[in-house]
Amino acid sequence: MTDKRLETAAVGAVALMLVAAGFIFLYAPTDALQGPVQRIFYLHVSSAIAAYGCFAVVLLGGIVYLWKENATADRLARAGAVVGLVFTTVTLVMGMIWAKPIWGTFWTWDARLTSTLVLWIIYAGYLMVRRLAEPGRQAARFAAVVGIFGFIDVPVVHFSVTWWRTQHPGPVVINDALPPQMLVAFFITMASTLFLAAVMIAIRYRIELLTDQAAERVVPAQVVAHGEVGTAR
Amino acid sequence: MLVVSLAPAADAAKYAADLGRGTLMRFATIALAVARKDLMSEWRTRELVPALAQFVVLALVIANFGFQFDSRNAPAIAPGVLWMALVFAGLVAFGRAFAAEREQSSLDAMLLTPASPAAIFTGKALAAGLLLVVCEAVLLPALALFFNVPLSFAVVSAVLLATVGMAVLGCLFAAMVARVRARELLLPLLTLPLWIPFIVVGGQAVQAAMGGGGGGASQATGLLIDLDILFVVLTSLTARFVLDD
Numbered sequence: 001m002t003d004k005r006l007e008t009a010a011v012g013a014v015a016l017m018l019v020a021a022g023f024i025f026l027y028a029p030t031d032a033l034q035g036p037v038q039r040i041f042y043l044h045v046s047s048a049i050a051a052y053g054c055f056a057v058v059l060l061g062g063i064v065y066l067w068k069e070n071a072t073a074d075r076l077a078r079a080g081a082v083v084g085l086v087f088t089t090v091t092l093v094m095g096m097i098w099a100k101p102i103w104g105t106f107w108t109w110d111a112r113l114t115s116t117l118v119l120w121i122i123y124a125g126y127l128m129v130r131r132l133a134e135p136g137r138q139a140a141r142f143a144a145v146v147g148i149f150g151f152i153d154v155p156v157v158h159f160s161v162t163w164w165r166t167q168h169p170g171p172v173v174i175n176d177a178l179p180p181q182m183l184v185a186f187f188i189t190m191a192s193t194l195f196l197a198a199v200m201i202a203i204r205y206r207i208e209l210l211t212d213q214a215a216e217r218v219v220p221a222q223v224v225a226h227g228e229v230g231t232a233r
Numbered sequence: 234m235l236v237v238s239l240a241p242a243a244d245a246a247k248y249a250a251d252l253g254r255g256t257l258m259r260f261a262t263i264a265l266a267v268a269r270k271d272l273m274s275e276w277r278t279r280e281l282v283p284a285l286a287q288f289v290v291l292a293l294v295i296a297n298f299g300f301q302f303d304s305r306n307a308p309a310i311a312p313g314v315l316w317m318a319l320v321f322a323g324l325v326a327f328g329r330a331f332a333a334e335r336e337q338s339s340l341d342a343m344l345l346t347p348a349s350p351a352a353i354f355t356g357k358a359l360a361a362g363l364l365l366v367v368c369e370a371v372l373l374p375a376l377a378l379f380f381n382v383p384l385s386f387a388v389v390s391a392v393l394l395a396t397v398g399m400a401v402l403g404c405l406f407a408a409m410v411a412r413v414r415a416r417e418l419l420l421p422l423l424t425l426p427l428w429i430p431f432i433v434v435g436g437q438a439v440q441a442a443m444g445g446g447g448g449g450a451s452q453a454t455g456l457l458i459d460l461d462i463l464f465v466v467l468t469s470l471t472a473r474f475v476l477d478d
Contacts, residue, residue, distance in 0.1 A: 066471070066474050118426050118429055121422075121426045122426045122427070124422075125419075125422045125423045125426065128419060128422055128423075129409070129413070129419065129423065132413045132414045132415050132418075132419055133409075133412070133413045134412075134413070138412065138413075141474045141475070142409050142412075142413070142475065144474070145405070145409065145471045145474060145475055146423060148467065148471060149402075149427055149467060149471075150426075150427070152427075152430075152463070152467075153426075156430075
């Protein structure tokens with residue numbers, strides 16, 4: 001995608017998020033029990049789903065890279081990891097803000113909270129591998145392996161509320177527990193958030209592509225300057 | 234030293250190839266040769282196991298100061314101490330598994346032999362896992378002795394089953410970090426979060442067995458076996474990308 005198109009997409013994503021905010025704050029009714037703090041739910045759940053999606057991109061990008069050594073797949077995986085980490089952070093922070101008035105504490109060692117925190121740590125480790133491994137094939141391969149193992153935690157997070165007895169609320173959307181107006185606000189927020197995530201991945205992909213191209217141009221210059229080809233490790 | 238560590242793997246590869254036996258037999262021969270080489274090297278130097286044994290006993294001493302043990306809270310705290318000590322001992326053991334290879338660049342030489350990277354990796358994981366089992370043979374009796382908790386079959390089987398998965402995963406990431414900068418930093422960062430399933434399930438089993446609440450020891454055993462299979466399969470699929478980079 002060209003930079004111009006990415007700019008348009010970014011503006012569109014921000015506009016959509018504002019529309020979603022309108023639905024969250026003006027259209028959706030206030031929760032009878034929880035009060036206005038319940039409105040956190042819309043973005044909290046949407047960010048979690050966006051994060052799952054991003055980590056799925058990391059997984060698929062990793063598998064395709066190991067299989068075909070395709071640089072595009074690796075760049076997508078890189079982009080997915082960064083964006084997924086951002087959305088996991090949003091999910092965790094918004095959840096904590098919600099938990100303080102509702103549960104009386106920011107944090108509890110509940111299965112879903114803990115597994116989400118572990119998810120965050122795993123993908124922070126993924127980015128750490130990228131940074132510490134030798135750039136190029138080694139970093140891409142090692143990161144792909146971490147991404148494949150790390151994704152095991154995603155279903156654990158998702159099903160934690162049904163596998164264990166947890167304090168975290170169970171699924172409300174698929175269980176038909178929401179009034180129609182809340183459902184509309186939720187689906188609009190989710191669609192906007194997923195679009196935002198996709199645009200963020202696209203922008204990040206562009207950055208990774210430019211970084212790779214710049215690196216390819218810099219390396220030969222260094223080789224000339226030092227008069228030697230850098231030996232591995 | 235280089236010759237000592239290389240010869241068995243190379244010989245085994247040639248031996249197996251000469252005989253023209255099945256792939257599986259060749260795989261097992263190479264894996265066992267690599268494991269034997271690692272264990273022999275440990276037997277000759279006797280570096281890691283005594284250090285690990287001291288380490289786990291020290292961990293128990295520190296836990297004693299951290300938790301204010303008495304006879305009532307011991308069954309609740311001892312399982313946690315067990316897993317803490319085990320996890321950190323494991324990190325040290327698996328970190329060392331590739332340290333000698335790295336220092337002498339013998340891993341690259343091993344990879345140049347016809348031996349498959351997966352077989353070499355299996356051998357390394359087998360040896361490192363066995364060394365951790367030796368360390369558990371010190372940790373578990375010490376825990377039972379110092380904290381006065383029962384040492385049942387359920388505890389031992391949970392720890393051993395967890396060791397299998399922890400060893401394959403730990404060795405995979407140890408092989409990875411052996412090739413990158415800041416490896417001491419990266420190994421715990423990558424390994425600990427992925428070991429958590431073993432600690433969750435193994436922890437439940439040990440708590441149930443030590444009488445500190447929690448139920449379903451047999452269910453936990455089944456889950457541990459499932460996790461072992463999952464991680465062994467995933468590791469066997471990805472190991473060659475890590476070793477042969």
